[in-house]
Amino acid sequence: MTEDTTATLAEYVVGAEWSDLPERAQRETLRAFVNFVGCALGGSTHPGFPIAREAATVIGGSPQASVLGVTDVTDMANAAFLNCYSSAVHTFDDTHLASIVHPTGPAAAAALAVAEHRGIGGQAFLNAVYLGIETVCRVGTALMVPPAKADINLFMTGLAGTFGAAAAAGKLMNLDRRKMIYALGIAAAQAAGIREMHGTMCSGFVPAQAARNGLWAALLAEKGFDSSQCGLEGSKGFGAVFGQPANYDAITDGLGSHFELYSNAIKAYPCGIVIHSVIDACLDLAREEGYDSASVERCDLRVHPVTIELTGRKAPQTALAAQVSLYHWAAAALERGVAGLPEGDDASVHDPQILAMRDRITAMAADDHTAGETSATLTFSDGRTSSVRVPHCRGSLERPMTDDEIDRKFRAQAEPILGVEASNALLERSWGCVDIARMGVVGDLARPAS
16 A cells, blocks of 8 residues: 555564575575675775775774675674675676666675674574565665656665665664664665766765665664654655655565565676676677687677667776776677676776777667667678577576576685685585574675785
8 A cells, every 4th residue: 555655564574584485585585695795795806995995994983894805894884885885886786677776785785784793693684685675676666667757867776775775774673663664764865876876986886875874774763763654655755756656566565475586687797787688699699600809890789778878888988987888898798708897897998909899889779679688790891790689688587697607706706805715615604694693704704814
C-alpha cells in the first residue's frame, strides 16, 4: 500500500532472518559480498583513493573498523565511505539491471563497518547485506521502472543506496520498527546523486556517501533521532520528489517471496554495464582466426539508444572518463583482445594504438536492439567484413558470472595488494563468512603486510 510504504519496508527489515531465505538468495548474497571485497581491494590503488583516505584522516574519529587494502582502522562512518568508494571507483561493482543501481557497495560497506565494530558474526552480517541489497534494488526500481518516470540523469546508487545502507546498518543495530522507520526517513533526507559526476572522482564518491549517510541514519535513529514516518511515500517525500511519481508497490510487493536480488548482475568488465555487450562483440571479433588489428579499416556498432546517451564519449581524456566511453572500450578490446583493469587506466586512454583504433569506430543508435545488445561489423583493408551480434553480455542475467570467474576476478584485484597466499586466504574466508564468529576477521585478512 502506498500509504504505509516506509512502515511496511521497515517491518520486513526488522523481522527478516537469514534462515528464512531460500538457498538461492543466500548464495547470491554471498556472491555479491565476495565480489565487493575483491573490488574494494582493487580500488584501493586507484588515484582517487589516497585523496579520499587523506581527507577522511582529517575528520576521522575513534578506530572502530578496517579499511580494506590498507592498514588503516578508522571510525565506522569513514570506513563505510572508504570501503564503498574503493569498491565503486573502477565501476567494477555489481548492477541491478532494471534500475541501473549498484546495490552491494553501500549496503556491504555500511554493514561491514558496524559488524566489525560491534563484534557481529557472519550469518547476521550476511542477512543485513541481503536486506540492504534488496532495499536498494526495490527503491531503485520504484524510481526507474515504469510507471515511475525518474530523470535518467539521477545517479540511482546515491539515491537508493542510502536506504540500503540504513537498512543493513539498522538491522545490525537491532533497531525496532519505530526506529527503523526513522532510519529510512533520515536516509530519505540525505539521498542524492546526479550523473554529471560520472567520469570524475565523484563517480565513486556518490555511492560512498550513500554508505556513510545510511550508516549515519541508522546511528541517529538508534539514539532516538526521529524523522517523518512517511519518508518514502509522503506527499512531499522521496518518491514524489524523485519518481515523478514513484511506483511504491515495487518497494513492498512480494517482500520475502520475490527477490530483486536475483536481478543483480556481477560485472565482467570495469566500466559502465551498458558497454559490456560492446566489449563482448569486439572481443569475439578480435579472437577470430587470422584477425589482425592493423588491418581493421572501420568498426560499425549498433546499440540501444540509451547506450549512446550514457556512454557516447568519443574522446575521453582520463581513465575515469573512459569508464563511460563505449568508444574507448571497443577500441581497447579490438586492439588488445582483452578488457581488464589495465585497459581502463590512464596509459591505455592515451595509448596511440588504441587512439588510432578509436578513430575507426562509429556507433549508431538502433531502436530494434535491447539495452544489453550490440551488433558489430568490422571492415578490413582488403574489403573483407566480419560481423557478430551479442544479445546478452557476460555477467548478464542470461550469462551470469560463474563462481570460478568471480574467483579469478577477485584474485586479479587482490594479489597486487596482498600477494597470492594472503589473497587465497581472504577469498576462502569470504566465501565461508557465514560461519565466521567475528566479521572483523575479513578486515584483518584484507590488511597488507606492513
